[in-house]
Amino acid sequence: MTSPSHSYNHLFDPTSRGHKHAKRHYYKTTKNRAEDFNTDWTPFRVAEKKYKAHFPPPDLSDVLDLALLDPSRSAEIERGGWKGRTDTVNIKEISLQNVPTTKKSRAFTVANIHGLVILPSFVSDESQRNLIRWSLLNHARHPNETNLDTHYILPSSGLWSTYLHSPETTIQPRASLPSTISTSSDSSSPRHLISNTPASPATFSLLRGAPRPPPMPSVHAQPLSAKQLLPRLRWANIGWSYHWGTKQYDFASEVQPIGEPFRNVCTEVVRSICWYDVFGRAGAGPLDDWGEGNANWQAWNETYEPDAGIVNFYQTKDTLMGHVDHSELCATSPLVSISLGNAAIFLIGGLTRDVTPIPILLRSGDVVVMSGPTCRRAYHGVPRILEETLPLYLEEDVDADRGMWAPYARYMRTTRINVNMRQVFPKGFDPCLVHT
C-alpha cells in the first residue's frame, strides 16, 4: 500500500506546519530580490508569475475548472485541494457526434478564444493508463528523439525499459573529450523557446533547405544511472523530427510513424466535435483570415490527420513559458493536447502577450483542441503543475495489473505528461511536389 497522497490544503491553513515551512522558505529565497512586481511585464507574464508562485499559494478563483461540472470527479478534485470555478468566462456546451454512450464526454467552447474546444475527461481511466505506458515504454526511445539524446548515449531499448529492469545501469554522456567540444547551446531541459518565422506553404521550400546544425552535447553532463536520468526526461518528438535550434521541423530527416494509441485518441476527438458549433453557427465572424492553410474545417471530421508533435514530461517544478506553435505549415488545423497525471494551470491568450490570458485547470484525461486562425496562433503556456493531484486510479494501490502498474504510478506521482499532436501539412499539400 502507498501512503495516501497528502492534500495540498495545508498550505492554505496558516496554523499548519506546512504553511509555516513554506512561508520560511519563501522569505529565505526572496530576501534579496529587488522588486517582486515589474510594471513592464506583459499581461501574459503577470499571469505566469501569479500561477508560478509557491508561497503564498495562488488564488484559483479566476481559473476555469470544468471538472467541477462532473460529480464523479469530486474525489479527484478534493484530493489535491486545488479548485477553480466554472463561471470565470463564458463557456458554451457544443455537440459531440459518434461518441459511445458509455462515455461521459462533453465539449465546451470559450468566448473570446475562437477555435478553442475543451473536452473534460474525454480519455477514460484505462485509456489514460495505456497512454502513460505507451509514452514511457514505446514512445520516449529511439528512433524518436528526446531531449536527453543530445547529451547522453541512451540504451537502444529505451530509458524507461532500462529503468524498469536495471535502474542502477550507468548511462554515459556523449561528450567525453571536453577539450575538443565547445559548450552546448543546450537543446535539453527546459525547452528553448526562441522566436522564428512562422511556417506556411509559401515559405516551405526555403525552410526545407535551411541548415539544421546538430546541437552540441554538453561537456558538463556526468554519467548517471537510469534512475537518476529519468526525472530529466522533458520531451520526445512525434512524427516529423523537430529541430530545436531553429525551432522548425527538419524535413530532410525521416518522419517516424505515429503511435496508434496517440493517433486514435486525437482522431476520435476531432471526428467527434461538431465543427459547425465551433465555427459555423453562432456568430463565427469573418472567415477571411484563414490564410493559405485553408478554411476546410467542414471536412475535418474526415480529413484530419496528425503527423507531428511532442510528448512533454513535466516534473512538478517545471513550467512551459508562453509561446506560439507556428512551425506547422497548416496554421489552422486542430492541435490536440491530452493531459495525463498531475493537473496543471494552462494559460491561453491572444496573438500577442499583451492579451490577458484565460487560466484553465487541466486535469488527467482532459483534452484541449486549439484550432482555427485565432486560437492556433494564440500565446499559451503552462506556468504551474499542481502538486499532489494524481487521480486515485493512477496510484499503485488501485492496481488491477498485478504490480505492473506500480513503477508507472511511482513516476507519475511527481509528473504530468502532455501529448501535443499537430498537423504540419494542410490537406492536399504534398511536400514531395515542392521544388527547391
Ligand SMILES: O=C(O)CCC(=O)C(=O)O
Ligand atoms: O502541456 C501543455 O498543456 C501544453 C504544451 C504545449 O503548449 C506545447 O507542447 O507546445
Ligand SMILES: [Fe+2]
Ligand atoms: Fe504549445
